[in-house]
Amino acid sequence: MAIWQGKSKRKKTGGRRVYSRKKRKYEIGREKRETTLGEHKAHVFRTRGNNRKIRVLRAGVANIVIPKENKSQKTKILSVIENLANPHYVRRNIITKGAVIKTELGNAKVTSRPGQDGIINAVLIK
Numbered sequence: 001m002a003i004w005q006g007k008s009k010r011k012k013t014g015g016r017r018v019y020s021r022k023k024r025k026y027e028i029g030r031e032k033r034e035t036t037l038g039e040h041k042a043h044v045f046r047t048r049g050n051n052r053k054i055r056v057l058r059a060g061v062a063n064i065v066i067p068k069e070n071k072s073q074k075t076k077i078l079s080v081i082e083n084l085a086n087p088h089y090v091r092r093n094i095i096t097k098g099a100v101i102k103t104e105l106g107n108a109k110v111t112s113r114p115g116q117d118g119i120i121n122a123v124l125i126k
Helices: none
Strands: 035-037 040-047 052-058 061-066 070-082 100-103 107-110 121-124
Touching: 035 070, 061 100, 061 107
Parallel strands: 035 052, 061 121
Antiparallel strands: 040 052, 061 070, 070 100, 100 107, 107 121
């Protein structure tokens, strides 16, 4: 069964919502595919309006911004240290926006959305 991103059958109050139409194609969603550590692998898919999204499935490098030097550098990701989206993502090395990753330059916080942007950007933290 497809993932549906339409409104629920129940209202906020708990009452039943009666639909005046059926489900629409533009309301469907996609299965969750997490970005993990490994050799780079991405998946390109079509979105509404014939646009494209790139989903990173595996990533080994990240673009790290160094605020003090005001420059960016591409570095290797060693591991995931912290992930506020889900504590279990740390041991599985899953990268999402807001995750703290360990790189060759030091710890960095991910600022991009790897599941939609197709790249991992991060800012170096102390």
